[in-house]
Amino acid sequence: LTLIAISAYIWSEEYIEPIMQKLRKYGFTGDFALGGYQITKEVPIEQFYSDDVRYFISGPGEKSLVNAIVNRPNERVLESNLKLEEFVSPYLTNVLPVKQDAEMVRMETQRGCRWRCSFCSYRGLDEGPVVGMDRERLRNEFKLFAKRNVKKINILDPEFNAGRRCIDT
Numbered sequence: 752l753t754l755i756a757i758s759a760y761i762w763s764e765e766y767i768e769p770i771m772q773k774l775r776k777y778g779f780t781g782d783f784a785l786g787g788y789q790i791t792k793e794v795p796i797e798q799f800y801s802d803d804v805r806y807f808i809s810g811p812g813e814k815s816l817v818n819a820i821v822n823r824p825n826e827r828v829l830e831s832n833l834k835l836e837e838f839v840s841p842y843l844t845n846v847l848p849v850k851q852d853a854e855m856v857r858m859e860t861q862r863g864c865r866w867r868c869s870f871c872s873y874r875g876l877d878e879g880p881v882v883g884m885d886r887e888r889l890r891n892e893f894k895l896f897a898k899r900n901v902k903k904i905n906i907l908d909p910e911f912n913a914g915r916r917c918i919d920t
Contacts, residue, residue: 753781754805754820759789771803784819786812797827811862813838840888842895849895855903856896860884864909881910 755774757767771783786808790796796807807828808815814831818824841847842856849856863881896904 754784755779755781756784756786756808756816756819758787759785760787761789764789768801768803771801775803782806782819784808784816786816838884840892842892843888849899849901851899853899853901855905856901857905857907858892858896859907860889861908861910 757770759767767785782805783803784806785800785804790807790809796809797804800807805827806815806819808819809828809830811831815829818831819829839846842849847856861881861883865881
């Protein structure tokens with residue numbers, strides 16, 4: 752194991768350094784990568800964490816994390832301009848298997864937010880403030896969830912019920 756990625760959110764921030772220290776104490780000698788809402792390119796993020804963090808992944812991490820694992824770039828702050836049409840469904844590709852009679856799955860139908868609240872780190876995307884996932888993909892995910900008798904779907908979108916799109920899907 753050469754890299755451990757940790758999600759950095761306001762509610763988990765106080766645990767990040769102790770987790771890394773504990774892992775070092777137990778012999779982990781690899782690198783750490785931090786990603787999540789606390790990791791933003793808008794401020795010099797390196798000043799808030801120890802030198803133990805090798806990579807800071809800002810924005811959508813799907814490509815940046817793979818880049819950190821496979822290519823081991825020299826930059827410390829990694830960011831990619833991932834377009835939503837490049838996203839594959841983790842459920843339809845079985846990266847996240849959906850068990851029969853699953854109690855709950857998490858689903859994302861769009862990314863972005865039209866607001867720029869000062870207290871929130873969720874920001875708009877390069878494509879626009881809110882960009883929806885492919886509707887055919889969403890329909891296929893819903894069909895899979897129904898087939899597997901999923902009991903609850905948690906929608907992760909910051910603006911799930913904004914506009915006609917949520918009704919039409």
